[in-house]
Amino acid sequence: MSRPLYIHGGRVVDPSQGIDEVSAVLVMDGEIEAIGSDISAPDDAERMDATGLAVSPGLIDVHVHLREPGGEHKEDIASGSRAAIAGGFTTIWAMPNTDPPIDDPAAVGYVRAAGRAVRASRVMPIGAASIGQKGEKMTEIGELVHAGAVAVSDDGHPVRDSGLMRRLLEYTQTFDIPVLQHSEDPGLTHGGVMNEGRVATELGLRGIPNAAEAAMVARDVLLSELTGGHLHVCHVSARQSVDHLRWAKERGLRVTSEVTPHHLLLTEELVRGYDTQAKVNPPLRIEEDVEAVREALVEGVIDVIATDHAPHHYDEKEREFDDAPFGINGLETAFGLCMKALVLPGHLTLSGLIDRMSCAPARIMGLPTGSLRPGAPADIVLYAPDETWTVDPSRFHSRSRNTPLVGWELTGRIRRTIVGGEVRFDAENNA
Amino acid sequence: MNETRRKMELGKDLIGLEHLPGETIRGILDTAEPFKEISERAIKKVPVLRGKTIVNLFFEPSTRTRISFEFAEKRLGADTVNVAASGSSVVKGETLVDTARNLEAMRIDMVVIRHGSSGAAQFLADRIPSNVINGGDGQHEHPTQALLDLLTLRDSFGRIEGLKVCIVGDIVHSRVARSNIYGLRKLGAEVAVCGPRSLIPASIEEMGVQVFTHVEDAIQWSDALNVLRLQLERMNAGFIPSLREYNRVYGVTRRRLEQAPRDVVVLHPGPMNRGVEIDSDVADGPQSVILPQVTNGVAVRMAVLYLLAGGAPERAEEAKKGEA
Numbered sequence: 001m002s003r004p005l006y007i008h009g010g011r012v013v014d015p016s017q018g019i020d021e022v023s024a025v026l027v028m029d030g031e032i033e034a035i036g037s038d039i040s041a042p043d044d045a046e047r048m049d050a051t052g053l054a055v056s057p058g059l060i061d062v063h064v065h066l067r068e069p070g071g072e073h074k075e076d077i078a079s080g081s082r083a084a085i086a087g088g089f090t091t092i093w094a095m096p097n098t099d100p101p102i103d104d105p106a107a108v109g110y111v112r113a114a115g116r117a118v119r120a121s122r123v124m125p126i127g128a129a130s131i132g133q134k135g136e137k138m139t140e141i142g143e144l145v146h147a148g149a150v151a152v153s154d155d156g157h158p159v160r161d162s163g164l165m166r167r168l169l170e171y172t173q174t175f176d177i178p179v180l181q182h183s184e185d186p187g188l189t190h191g192g193v194m195n196e197g198r199v200a201t202e203l204g205l206r207g208i209p210n211a212a213e214a215a216m217v218a219r220d221v222l223l224s225e226l227t228g229g230h231l232h233v234c235h236v237s238a239r240q241s242v243d244h245l246r247w248a249k250e251r252g253l254r255v256t257s258e259v260t261p262h263h264l265l266l267t268e269e270l271v272r273g274y275d276t277q278a279k280v281n282p283p284l285r286i287e288e289d290v291e292a293v294r295e296a297l298v299e300g301v302i303d304v305i306a307t308d309h310a311p312h313h314y315d316e317k318e319r320e321f322d323d324a325p326f327g328i329n330g331l332e333t334a335f336g337l338c339m340k341a342l343v344l345p346g347h348l349t350l351s352g353l354i355d356r357m358s359c360a361p362a363r364i365m366g367l368p369t370g371s372l373r374p375g376a377p378a379d380i381v382l383y384a385p386d387e388t389w390t391v392d393p394s395r396f397h398s399r400s401r402n403t404p405l406v407g408w409e410l411t412g413r414i415r416r417t418i419v420g421g422e423v424r425f426d427a428e429n430n431a
Numbered sequence: 432m433n434e435t436r437r438k439m440e441l442g443k444d445l446i447g448l449e450h451l452p453g454e455t456i457r458g459i460l461d462t463a464e465p466f467k468e469i470s471e472r473a474i475k476k477v478p479v480l481r482g483k484t485i486v487n488l489f490f491e492p493s494t495r496t497r498i499s500f501e502f503a504e505k506r507l508g509a510d511t512v513n514v515a516a517s518g519s520s521v522v523k524g525e526t527l528v529d530t531a532r533n534l535e536a537m538r539i540d541m542v543v544i545r546h547g548s549s550g551a552a553q554f555l556a557d558r559i560p561s562n563v564i565n566g567g568d569g570q571h572e573h574p575t576q577a578l579l580d581l582l583t584l585r586d587s588f589g590r591i592e593g594l595k596v597c598i599v600g601d602i603v604h605s606r607v608a609r610s611n612i613y614g615l616r617k618l619g620a621e622v623a624v625c626g627p628r629s630l631i632p633a634s635i636e637e638m639g640v641q642v643f644t645h646v647e648d649a650i651q652w653s654d655a656l657n658v659l660r661l662q663l664e665r666m667n668a669g670f671i672p673s674l675r676e677y678n679r680v681y682g683v684t685r686r687r688l689e690q691a692p693r694d695v696v697v698l699h700p701g702p703m704n705r706g707v708e709i710d711s712d713v714a715d716g717p718q719s720v721i722l723p724q725v726t727n728g729v730a731v732r733m734a735v736l737y738l739l740a741g742g743a744p745e746r747a748e749e750a751k752k753g754e755a
Contacts, residue, residue, distance in 0.1 A: 201632040202449070204549035204571030204606060209633070274550030319526055320548035322569070 004028045005421060006041035010050025010382065014057055015355040016371035025055060027378040030421040035372050050382055053415055056354045057370050058090025058379035060361035063234055063258060063306035064331065068114070070099025075311040075399045077114040077123060083398035084121035085425035087331040088414040090379035091369055092121050096128040097156035103128035103139045105147035112148040120424055129154045129168055129179060135161055138168060145175045150365070153180035155234060158216060160186060165220060169229025178230040178256070178365065181220055183241070184282065188212035193322055195268040195283040203274065205321060208283050210238035217241040221248040224255050233257035235308050237282035239292030246301045256364040258306035259293045261334045265341035270404050276317045276324035277404040280310070297356060298347050304361045307334045311400030329402045333391055335383070336410025344411060350385055378421040387413040441738050444556040444563040447572030448610050453617035460582050462744040463727070463734035469506055469751055470729055477751045479737055480509035483540040487513045489566070490546040495701055495725070496566050500543050503732035527551060528558055535559045541739065562739040570604050575735060576700050577610030579728040581618065583720050584655055586727070587696050592619030597649040599625045599683060600659030600708050603632040607700045611657060612638055625649035626681060629670045646681050650688060655696040658683050661708045674707050684710045688718065696720055
């Protein structure tokens with residue numbers, strides 16, 4: 001048995017219990033043992049002074065791309081999960097669009113085992129929804145779940161066929177897992193590389209209209225209503241999608257959704273100059289969309305923040321805009337970017353942000369983490385919410401450096417990340 | 432004088448007209464005037480760019496633009512190399528940045544690039560110290576085409592300011608349209624575009640142009656029409672149902688032009704699809720300035736080469752005599 005850990009002097013921000021006050025947390029045997037300002041440390045406890053820091057349940061990201069197997073020049077499970085803990089994430093869900101895709105139980109087992117071996121963030125595999133992510137035939141979802149899959153998705157590709165989507169939303173109910181949908185009607189995307197609108201028209205780039213996303217969100221919401229299945233809409237970017245999601249919430253459907261940090265702040269203007277670092281799918285949209293998704297997150301129409309961490313090698317981004325891959329490296333800038341987008345301007349309190357990045361993901365996905373309640377796994381993040389820092393991708397733990405935020409000043413710095421009671425990231429040793 | 436000089440300065444590259452002040456565009460057109468005469472001589476060569484090495488780097492097939500640039504370069508005395516690279520970097524294996532570095536390693540002075548991806552010219556210009564001229568990048572800009580269109584309009588009307596010019600056809604895929612919109616507006620023209628909505632890009636009105644969906648309305652409004660080539664691929668990609676129908680609904684025909692309240696001047700950047708976007712009796716008729724456009728193309732490109740090489744607009748006359 002490891003020594004108990006007594007974290008004291010910090011501002012404990014745990015919205016799952018409505019706590020935001022200076023308090024102490026006692027960890028024993030990998031679990032939260034006690035929390036409160038009046039608890040004391042056992043004699044053998046290791047004392048961790050959190051004075052000046054905030055202490056919250058570890059962040060949970062239900063949408064990352066770890067690229068292993070097949071894309072290890074961009075990222076692998078080890079580098080990705082280290083990037084995660086450096087960003088305060090104690091749990092990440094790995095998307096299956098690798099090469100080959102994670103569409104059989106052996107592959108799911110591999111991702112899970114490799115994730116455990118790194119001893120960084122908890123890595124939870126998402127299984128492919130269809131074989132080869134081709135959108136034709138359902139995978140052996142029960143086998144995938146048995147091997148450790150926590151959800152299914154064809155992310156990177158939408159499930160285009162309405163009949164298959166219906167069957168997925170029906171069949172997954174046996175295993176009580178969500179279907180994570182990358183909502184995009186390929187007929188409307190038509191080779192688009194950025195948001196459709198004025199900037200695309202001026203730059204002569206093919207556009208992706210809001211309707212490409214919103215049309216599929218509308219369809220899938222109706223399929224969730226039809227089937228009762230849990231639909232989780234990935235990376236919502238369009239204001240019209242928000243309308244459909246609001247309708248779903250009002251009807252009490254099992255529909256949840258996520259928004260990325262970049263869609264909460266950045267707009268298509270960043271693409272000017274053909275900056276491939278701002279090439280991402282769904283694309284950065286216009287201010288009206290940013291405001292709509294931000295408001296939806298504040299209201300609870302959109303449930304959680306997820307990074308869609310999409311690492312790419314610099315060679316792949318250093319080319320013509322049309323040919324560069326979509327994606328932004330997100331894990332290590334997520335918290336700071338969300339502070340800038342949401343907390344500093346007063347849209348959300350710090351507690352509200354921790355809810356969207358930790359408690360809410362645990363709640364909608366049925367995870368035991370995302371809380372400092374006694375008995376919960378001791379996944380904890382210690383951070384300096386007011387500390388400013390400058391984004392320097394050469395210091396990323398991720399193997400890739402692709403971000404449009406180079407040189408940006410962000411507020412809110414992760415100092416320590418604890419997983420299952422074990423300190424797995426310490427900024428002091430990783431500076 | 433110094434004030435004028437500064438405004439006319441082109442900088443290192445010519446990527447597009449979007450960021451050029453109207454004064455600079457006017458300066459290029461003025462500089463082109465004395466260069467027109469060189470092509471009319473028996474010995475069509477002046478030593479303005481003697482000793483300069485220019486690479487014409489064409490990633491897309493092009494006959495007219497490439498030959499026009501090559502004539503302009505050779506008539507100014509430059510040494511030129513044509514590189515016909517095919518496909519994007521993804522297809523051919525070597526990346527554009529590597530191609531650029533290799534050219535640079537051979538010590539060149541200028542590159543004319545034609546590429547199928549929007550932004551490719553800027554990409555190249557940002558990575559090599561040589562002067563880069565955009566010979567057409569994807570659906571973004573084709574600045575020398577717009578400059579020759581402007582010069583031709585100025586020849587026809589004696590002015591650009593106050594003209595009503597409508598660009599007709601496949602606007603969404605057209606770099607010629609974008610460069611023309613910027614150039615015309617900066618010189619004070621009113622600009623419209625005309626075509627089926629499936630070939631008009633989103634939010635084009637925000638670029639300060641009006642949109643006609645009926646070519647008859649466009650003709651009523653216009654002093655000049657710039658008729659774009661309709662690519663056969665657009666039909667195959669489902670933007671329009673057929674070329675025959677396109678001609679019926681959008682073709683610039685003699686009969687339609689006769690309904691106009693004034694003589695409408697007709698431009699076409701070529702190559703033409705006779706009987707599709709333009710009828711032969713218009714293309715070959717008295718209102719057509721299509722061949723003068725081609726002639727002006729060489730003069731405008733000479734002017735751009737001369738200016739990028741550091742030449743002063745007011746000294747072009749002397750330069751072409753070999754005195755500057």
